[in-house]
Amino acid sequence: MTSFPPSPLMGQMQHQPLLISSIIDYAARHYGATEIVSRRVEGDLHRYTYADCQRRARRLAGALAGLGVGMGERVATLAWNGYRHLELYYGVSGSGAVLHTVNPRLHPEQIAYIVNHAEDQYLFFDLGFLPLIEAVAPHCPTVKAFVLMAGRGHMPAAGGPVRLLCYEDLLDAGDDDYTWPVFDENAAASLCYTSGTTGNPKGALYSHRSTVLHAYAAATPNGLNVSGADTVLPVVPMFHVNAWGLPYSVLLAGAKLVFPGPALDGKSLYELFEAEGVTFSAGVPTVWLGLVNYALQNGLKFSTFRRTVVGGAACPPALMDTLIDQLDVQAIHAWGMTEMSPLGTVSTLQAKHLRLPPGEQRKILYKQGHALFGVDMKIVDDDGRELPWDGIACGHLMVKGPWIIRAYFRDEGGEVLRDGWFPTGDVATIDADGYMQITDRSKDVIKSGGEWIGTIDLENIAMAHPAVLQAACIGLPHPKWDERPVLVVVTRPGAQVSREALLAHFQGKVAKFWIPDDVCFVDALPTGATGKVQKNKLREQFSGHRLDAPAKGK
Numbered sequence: 001m002t003s004f005p006p007s008p009l010m011g012q013m014q015h016q017p018l019l020i021s022s023i024i025d026y027a028a029r030h031y032g033a034t035e036i037v038s039r040r041v042e043g044d045l046h047r048y049t050y051a052d053c054q055r056r057a058r059r060l061a062g063a064l065a066g067l068g069v070g071m072g073e074r075v076a077t078l079a080w081n082g083y084r085h086l087e088l089y090y091g092v093s094g095s096g097a098v099l100h101t102v103n104p105r106l107h108p109e110q111i112a113y114i115v116n117h118a119e120d121q122y123l124f125f126d127l128g129f130l131p132l133i134e135a136v137a138p139h140c141p142t143v144k145a146f147v148l149m150a151g152r153g154h155m156p157a158a159g160g161p162v163r164l165l166c167y168e169d170l171l172d173a174g175d176d177d178y179t180w181p182v183f184d185e186n187a188a189a190s191l192c193y194t195s196g197t198t199g200n201p202k203g204a205l206y207s208h209r210s211t212v213l214h215a216y217a218a219a220t221p222n223g224l225n226v227s228g229a230d231t232v233l234p235v236v237p238m239f240h241v242n243a244w245g246l247p248y249s250v251l252l253a254g255a256k257l258v259f260p261g262p263a264l265d266g267k268s269l270y271e272l273f274e275a276e277g278v279t280f281s282a283g284v285p286t287v288w289l290g291l292v293n294y295a296l297q298n299g300l301k302f303s304t305f306r307r308t309v310v311g312g313a314a315c316p317p318a319l320m321d322t323l324i325d326q327l328d329v330q331a332i333h334a335w336g337m338t339e340m341s342p343l344g345t346v347s348t349l350q351a352k353h354l355r356l357p358p359g360e361q362r363k364i365l366y367k368q369g370h371a372l373f374g375v376d377m378k379i380v381d382d383d384g385r386e387l388p389w390d391g392i393a394c395g396h397l398m399v400k401g402p403w404i405i406r407a408y409f410r411d412e413g414g415e416v417l418r419d420g421w422f423p424t425g426d427v428a429t430i431d432a433d434g435y436m437q438i439t440d441r442s443k444d445v446i447k448s449g450g451e452w453i454g455t456i457d458l459e460n461i462a463m464a465h466p467a468v469l470q471a472a473c474i475g476l477p478h479p480k481w482d483e484r485p486v487l488v489v490v491t492r493p494g495a496q497v498s499r500e501a502l503l504a505h506f507q508g509k510v511a512k513f514w515i516p517d518d519v520c521f522v523d524a525l526p527t528g529a530t531g532k533v534q535k536n537k538l539r540e541q542f543s544g545h546r547l548d549a550p551a552k553g554k
């Protein structure tokens with residue numbers, strides 16, 4: 001790690017390490033009666049307070065010490081968003097061990113790979129994942145026991161193949177007098193793996209310091225703008241980059257927290273939003289498509305829900321327009337990645353934009369947004385030369401900052417930084433006001449006749465067509481132009497549109513050579529473990545597809 005020279009005159013402020021345990025202590029002491037409401041896997045609603053959460057998280061930390069879990073050792077979770085998962089966030093990291101959140105939607109082989117790579121000592125899992133645990137346990141030799149996150153009444157009969165412990169029993173054996181250890185703020189706190197669309201997943205190992213700084217920045221008004229007046233329901237799973245830091249930001253802001261458990265369909269979410277007075281949420285675009293469709297189809301409005309962060313994949317302008325114009329929910333576009341804890345940019349307006357007509361303001365909000373303080377970014381060409389911030393020049397997006405990785409866990413992939421900057425793998429423009437817009441992931445960019453075609457733009461245009469529910473654009477090999485764009489489309493239930501009509505819809509909206517060569521209609525797009533469209537799967541699926549239409553060329 002880089003070290004810096006001391007100054008002859010050092011500041012005289014108290015030196016308190018930035019530790020995750022201080023967030024739950026603050027929440028319990030200053031917002032002790034604030035509620036945490038969880039829809040449990042068992043089906044019922046569970047309610048308690050920050051003070052209860054802190055007490056149980058400390059008992060859990062004591063129980064982990066009793067199990068012999070030491071500083072820096074990894075403890076895994078395989079769980080939905082709920083209060084016990086939150087207790088693990090604080091109990092594990094607070095004790096000095098490392099919380100490793102595993103995505104249960106991954107293939108069992110991938111789960112076993114990650115658990116082995118992380119050398120997890122214990123694995124905590126939600127009721128419902130027992131069959132998954134039984135499948136992966138024989139392949140996870142480092143795990144000493146699997147802990148079922150439920151009460152004794154839900155424990156299966158003894159004598160099964162897996163060494164099981166009961167979460168509530170562990171807590172009962174814990175200690176109310178446990179005090180959090182104090183240690184170096186640069187100590188590891190949690191571990192998340194990238195979803196590994198190419199090659200094996202790689203681990204991003206966050207520190208206490210990076211997590212606390214990220215939580216502060218995320219809560220600010222130019223960030224996610226979370227305050228004590230909010231009721232926050234993170235739809236984004238706690239296994240997807242730590243629910244974008246909300247389990248930390250929401251507590252330091254003192255907001256009421258609502259957890260949806262496994263019920264993420266439009267109807268269940270809508271009912272919980274209404275029943276608990278949710279004001280703010282966050283999730284990937286596909287989640288909002290489900291909720292928006294449910295609300296529109298049933299003629300429903302939200303009574304308290306006013307803002308949501310949409311990120312993890314490009315938010316189609318059509319979705320943002322529907323949320324704002326039809327449902328009165330402000331959609332806040334945000335961009336980030338596992339390697340960035342994850343927040344990088346958020347799209348919010350500046351004072352000078354408030355005088356612009358609504359249509360012009362909307363164009364700014366469609367972008368991925370402005371860097372938060374703590375994130376520096378630049379775009380470079382293929383040779384690493386920095387490109388201008390003019391909203392036109394398009395290059396490889398590089399970032400640096402105190403919550404951005406410098407190396408993957410166990411140095412997987414070797415040196416990752418280039419001159420101190422992390423290459424994001426995204427291709428973007430940055431305008432004169434500092435708003436960044438992703439045009440593509442570098443591996444999804446289409447190169448036609450030597451020129452780049454950005455697939456996100458094409459997808460956004462397609463999704464603005466009233467008959468289109470979802471669209472993904474992929475490049476397929478072409479004998480003359482190397483690659484040409486092909487649009488894969490899911491139509492709205494009951495709606496119809498022809499290939500020709502959809503292609504005509506692009507006329508005048510993009511350069512002629514950007515217009516896709518073909519349209520393929522499918523029932524559903526393949527989505528990965530975090531709800532994003534898997535373009536690599538689509539490219540495989542359509543690898544035999546012949547482009548019949550005459551190529552547009554340049």
Ligand code: ADP
Nearest residue numbers: 194195196311312313314334335336337338438
């Ligand atoms: P994975 O794709 O491996 O699941 P992440 O969840 O960290 O990993 O995804 C990060 C990537 O997701 C970014 O590099 C970017 O390509 C994409 N992404 C995230 N947010 C946005 C956004 N708002 N617009 C466009 N792309 C986004």
